[in-house]
Amino acid sequence: MTLINKINLNDIHANVRKIINLTFDIRLLQDQLEDVINYISSNKKYLESGKISKEMYEENQLKLEEGKKILIEKINKKVELLVKVAEKSKQLIGSNKI
Numbered sequence: 001m002t003l004i005n006k007i008n009l010n011d012i013h014a015n016v017r018k019i020i021n022l023t024f025d026i027r028l029l030q031d032q033l034e035d036v037i038n039y040i041s042s043n044k045k046y047l048e049s050g051k052i053s054k055e056m057y058e059e060n061q062l063k064l065e066e067g068k069k070i071l072i073e074k075i076n077k078k079v080e081l082l083v084k085v086a087e088k089s090k091q092l093i094g095s096n097k098i
Contacts, residue, residue, distance in 0.1 A: 007096040015089040022082040026075060033071040040064045 043064060047057040 008092070011092050012089065012096070015085055015092065018085045019082065019089070022078055022085065026078045026082070029071055029075045029078065033068065033075065036064055036068045036071060040068070 040061070043052070043057060043060045046052045047054065052060070
C-alpha cells in the first residue's frame with residue numbers, strides 16, 4: 001500500500017491570514033504617517049501665513065515629529081514581522097512538496 005503525504009494546509013492558511021493582517025496594519029500605519037506628514041506641511045504654512053505663533057509652530061512640530069518617528073518605528077517592526085512570516089511560509093511550502 002502506498003503512503004500518501006498530505007500537505008499541511010492549516011499552517012499555510014494560518015500564515016496567509018497573518019500576512020493579510022500585517023499588510024492591513026502596515027497600510028493603516030502608512031496612512032497615519034501620510035496624515036502626519038501633511039500636518040507637518042500645514043503647520044509650516046500656518047506659521048508662514050501668520051495663523052499661528054512661532055511658539056505654537058515649534059510645539060506642534062515637536063509633537064508631529066515625535067508622532068512621525070513612532071509611526072516609522074511601528075511600520076518597520078511590522079515589516080520585519082511580515083518578512084519573518086513570509087520566510088516561515090516559504091519554508092512550510094517547501095517542506096510540504098510531494
